[in-house]
Amino acid sequence: MPNHATLIIGAGGLGSCVAMALGTAGIGRMTLVDPDTVALSNLHRQPLYMEADLGASKVDTATIGLQQTCVNLEIGGMMLELTELDPLVALAREHDYIVDGSDNFATRFLANDAALHANRPLVHGAASGLRGQLMTILPHRSTCLRCLFDAPPDSITPTCQEAGILGPLVMEIGWLMAMEIVKLTEGTSDLLTNRMLTIDLETGIRRHVPLARQSDCRGCSTH
Ligand SMILES: [Zn+2]
Numbered sequence: 509m510p511n512h513a514t515l516i517i518g519a520g521g522l523g524s525c526v527a528m529a530l531g532t533a534g535i536g537r538m539t540l541v542d543p544d545t546v547a548l549s550n551l552h553r554q555p556l557y558m559e560a561d562l563g564a565s566k567v568d569t570a571t572i573g574l575q576q577t578c579v580n581l582e583i584g585g586m587m588l589e590l591t592e593l594d595p596l597v598a599l600a601r602e603h604d605y606i607v608d609g610s611d612n613f614a615t616r617f618l619a620n621d622a623a624l625h626a627n628r629p630l631v632h633g634a635a636s637g638l639r640g641q642l643m644t645i646l647p648h649r650s651t652c653l654r655c656l657f658d659a660p661p662d663s664i665t666p667t668c669q670e671a672g673i674l675g676p677l678v679m680e681i682g683w684l685m686a687m688e689i690v691k692l693t694e695g696t697s698d699l700l701t702n703r704m705l706t707i708d709l710e711t712g713i714r715r716h717v718p719l720a721r722q723s724d725c726r727g728c729s730t731h
Pocket of ligand 1: 651652653654655656721722725726727728729
């Protein structure tokens with residue numbers, strides 16, 4: 509596997525699964541970014557953490573655990589809340605790919621905009637309740653988040669806490685996000701671009717929802 513570098517935004521459920529999958533697949537380098545500490549309420553969907561880790565930094569815990577499992581992995585962790593575009597663009601430029609496993613719309617749009625500015629492919633994923641989704645964004649070549657929504661919504665109903673997130677759903681979405689990165693490293697063109705894969709674990713139905721770039725997109729048409 510080539511020594512590509514992946515920036516993983518969010519070390520919660522999705523970020524944990526992506527990091528584990530990429531680490532064991534032999535993806536050479538990765539950086540995890542997350543401001544949070546390990547909490548009891550989400551241990552069930554975050555397989556990198558155990559009860560003994562409660563209160564510890566997620567990125568520190570994940571980094572130590574992954575280094576023990578994946579001996580050739582170069583991994584770094586940043587306990588950091590991402591709120592500004594410029595630092596994230598600079599960080600993105602130090603990596604080949606970006607994974608967005610964050611849990612809020614503000615960070616998702618920040619990741620989208622940083623990918624566009626830094627010209628780095630971005631794999632977006634989200635999960636709530638029994639439903640999840642993922643898509644890959646090739647900057648200025650395929651549909652971006654702002655083609656779909658001009659701006660992040662003020663709030664979502666229900667919240668992740670209210671809806672709950674099932675562990676197996678997070679793992680399935682996370683594995684598929686990691687697979688998009690593997691495909692990017694291998695140069696395959698069969699990516700989840702210009703479409704969103706939605707998965708409903710209640711019905712077992714998967715859909716590929718076609719997406720189109722918007723010529724007046726505030727994100728990808730102006731840079
Ligand atoms: Zn766009």
